[in-house]
Amino acid sequence: MKEKQNSKVFLLILLGMLTAFGPFVTDMYLPSLPSMGTYFSTTSSMVQLGLTASMAGLAVGQIFFGPLSDRYGRRRPLLTALWLFIFSTILCLYATSIEWFVLFRLIQGIAGAGGIVISRSIATDKYTGRELAKMLALIGAVNGIAPVISPIIGGALTDPIGWKGIFCVLLGLGFLLLLGSLRFRESLPPEHRLATRWSDTFHSFRTTLSDRQFVYYVLQMAFAQGVLFAYIASSPFIVQQYYGFSAMAFSLCFAVNAIAIGMGAVLSAKFRHPSDCTVTSCAGMVVMAIAECIALMADCNFYIYEGLLLALLFCVGLTFTSTTTLAMECQRENSGTASAWLGSICFAAGGIVSPLVGINDILSSTGIIFVLCALASACCIFIALGKRRTGLYLNLIYHKNQSVPNRKSFGAE
Known part of the structure; x- marks a missing residue:
């Protein structure tokens, strides 16, 4: 008798x-x-070290849980990650010193990474081609919106319930995800798992990193993530201190910008091939980043800044989904490890870029970082696809009947 599978709606919500x-x-x-x-x-x-620790945990944890999910399946590592998250969150609530709190935040970040890396792997297990692109469109939309909207939710909760109340909310979210994961049916059958000893599990790292095209897709995504984190790090100071808006007005701008990212991620599934979308989004990022940089250096008014920012973030949302699809298709046989590299390097890029916006004048620094990250992102996709194929993909904007495939998912040249 065939084992009952989870519905697509259930997977959409869980992932x-x-x-x-x-x-x-x-x-x-x-x-x-x-x-x-x-x-x-x-x-x-010292309090900021808790944030740094959680970012480090999210990066390291994905490298850990990715290969384990390729070896042992998705369900067991996912349940382990969620139990670890619940345990570490309780420890954070009862931490007696900032040093213990920072340590527990590191563990909490490692546990949280399991959900991120395994969700992409589950999508790759269950779907291919355009179906995979559509599923990853949701993941890309959430991945773009969540870092922007979560501080807004936290801001609304801080005054009434305090920081411990917020951690209680996170604890409740952990239990909710645990219940959903208990219902989740394994997506990676035993015959498709890596048949290696535990000590050899991390051998797949070398396999993924030897794939030149995959590496450039990951780097392209990381530089696009750099644009997002530069925005997140700089916008509170630009909107509130430079333009003089209130915290509430800033939160509303944050919400509108989050919608732009989500729209980009969702609409990316409308492209015929993910490569078309990535090339288009990179070209858009470069143009809008340069325009935003010039506007900031020219002391533009708020509406010009915000309008250009909306367009830039829309382009960022486009590339999140399409590049994730391309990268995961490249390493379908090592999808857990591939997802780990994709997530950890992107979080590392965000951690590196964030403090750079505070160097000298924040307006010019932010504009320059936007341009550098956008150009680097475009260069990476140019190298990944090759000069001839990149040109053909750009021509697809005008000639929709042409089809230039990706190496593995759409055929080799």
Whole structure:
């Protein structure tokens, strides 16, 4: 008798929530950082270490859980990650010093990474081609919106329930995901798992990194993520300090920008091939980043800044889904490891870029980082596809009947 499978609607909800898990773990408590300094009787820099620790955990955890999911299937590592998250969140609530809190945040980040990396692997197990692109469109939309909207939710909760209340909300989310994961049916059959000893599990890292095209797809995604994190790090200062808007008005701008990212991710599935979408989005990022940089250096008014930013973030949303599809199709046989590299390098890129916007004048620094990341992202996709194929993909904007396939998913040249 054939084993009953999860419905597509169930998978959409579960994978979407798992994708949002990491950003919520990292960003939701940001508005409560000042009150935490008072609670632990410590400096703001020590409290910030909790954020740094969770980002490090999200990067390292994906490298850990990705190969394990290729070896042992998706369900067991996912359940392990969620139990670890629940345990570490309880420890955070009862931390007696900032040092213990930072340590528990590191563990919490590692656990949260399991949901991110395994959600992409499950999608790759269940779907191919355009169906995979559509499923990853949802994941890309959530992945783009969650880091932006989670501080807004945290800001609304900070005054009424405080930082411990926010961690209680995260604990409740962990239990909810655990219940969903208990219902989840394994998506990677034993015959498709990596038949290696545990000590050889991480051998797949070398396999994925030897794939030149996959590496450039990951780098392209990482630089696009750099644009997003540069925006997240700089916008509170630009909107509130430079343009003089209130915190509530800033939150509304954050929400509108999150919608632009989500729309880009969803509409990316409308392209005939993911490669078309990535090339188009990279070209758009370069144009809009240059325009935004010029506007910021020219002391433009808020509406010009926000209008150009909306267009830039829309392009970022486009590339999140399409590049994820291309990268995962390249390494379908090592999808867990591939997903791990994709997630960890993107989080690392965000962590590197974020503090750079504070160098010298934040307006010019942000504009320059936008341009550098957009250009680097375009260069990576140019190298990944090759000069001739990139030109053909750009021509597809005008000649929709042409079809230039991706190496594995759409055939080799």
